[in-house]
Amino acid sequence: MRAVTLPRFGGPDVFVCEEVARPVPAAHQMLVKVAACGVCGHDLLNRAGNFPHTRLPAVMGHEIAGTVVEAGPLVTRFKPGDRVAVIQRIPCGLCALCGSGRENLCSSGPGFYGEGLSGGYGEFVLASERNALLLPDSITLRAACVLSCAIGTGFHALRRAGLELGDTVVVTGASGGVGIHTIKLARLLGLRAIAVSSSKAKAAHLQDSGAAEVIVAPDLSFHKAVRDLTRGEGADAVIEVVGKPTFNSSVRSLKAGGRMVIVGNLDPGNVPLNPAMAILKEIDFLGSAHATLADLRKVVDLVVRGEIAPDIGDFVPVQEVSRAHRMMEERKVSGRVVLLHDDQQ
Ligand SMILES: [Zn+2]
Ligand SMILES: [Zn+2]
Structure with missing residues (x-):
């Protein structure tokens, strides 16, 4: 072949x-x-x-x-x-x-x-x-x-995050293939999606895709902006699509009791983590790998019904x-x- x-x-x-x-x-x-x-x-x-x-x-x-x-x-x-x-x-x-x-x-x-x-x-x-x-x-x-990866991966990650209607979720790398579909799915779930992107040129497309707010952060520091958008509390969850470069700011974007769902690792390596932050804020760290056949089946149904493109x-x-x-x-x-x-x- x-x-x-x-x-x-x-x-x-x-x-x-x-x-x-x-x-x-x-x-x-x-x-x-x-x-x-x-x-x-x-x-x-x-x-x-x-x-x-x-x-x-x-x-x-x-x-x-x-x-x-x-x-x-x-x-x-x-x-x-x-x-x-x-x-x-x-x-x-x-x-x-x-x-x-x-x-x-x-x-x-x-x-x-x-x-x-x-x-x-x-x-x-x-x-x-x-x-x-x-x-x-x-x-x-x-x-x-x-459907399986670019959409299914975000679908699986949002399932792992266990969010409820009206919760706030931050999505890093939001302009990429996984990120943009995670924004669309978050909107479908009735979540408030805050998109983080390094590119100002992509902000309008993110808003059109369902982001409630877009933070353009070329320096990959966005936790202060997230806090400003959440009355100083922080987000219920972060879907971490990028990995090491945004990890620190993602953790600091979470409210007490928040969930960090790690999906992407575009720049492999270790990340610094202050254990006190995880302890005192009772942060849940969750990995999320790809998608299951059940995820794919649901994504197909959503696409057929025109809920997500x-x-x-x-x-x-x-x-x-x-x-x-x-x-x-x-x-x-x-x-x-x-x-x-x-x-x-
Ligand atoms: Zn893939
Ligand atoms: Zn097996």
Whole structure:
């Protein structure tokens, strides 16, 4: 099959377009012809060599939508021709985490696309009944690829945050693919969403997307502004999409008893944390990883009902993935950048 491969870790120009072996589905798996694949912040980290499970040469891309072209004999719910979106990994379906609906944390299955598993920068991927969802006709494959990660990740994080109608939530990295959809979802939930962005040019789009307030903080210090907007109390929760650069200001944006939901880690490394702040304010620190199949199902329902629309900043032919990565790194787009395979270009 044709694929854009990562032969070595490095900058945006390391990708190579080449022919590689097509994945072979097991009896309980399907082969999916990829139509579109979102480019995630996770991909930039993977390309740079931050993930120990990635085997080179790798075919990256975990935000995938496409059409089933082969179904193994044990697959009962899908058939060739079905249009599907998938969650970011194929879980094992057997471990305690999978059994409790937390298959996003499974480490026993075939793995995460782009790391242990060939991903959507290639023409075909494997999928299974444990990670694929049949798409209604009203959702295009171009839009469907962003449902699991760019929307599902924020959906999962807001579930983890356990907020109530009228609560205030701060979203960092709000102009990016995960951030902008988290703002839209927060609005849907009846939350007051305070968007934090480093770019003034993106503020109007954030307001149009449902942000009650936008804090433009090029210096990544925004906790004073959050306090000013909350009668000095702070926010009920922060959805931390950026990670290290905004972490300190995010913690200081929380009210006593607030929740810090850590979703993104765009600049890997340790963060300083004064334990006294966590103790005296009884801050809950929660991690949130990707999305489950149940999250994806609910996101699809929301999109079908017109409650939320995917925010895609640009479409790029998959062969031009280096350009897409540069656009992401230079923060030139709001929302997601989506790679299109040949039949969608
Ligand atoms: Zn992603
Ligand atoms: Zn499992």
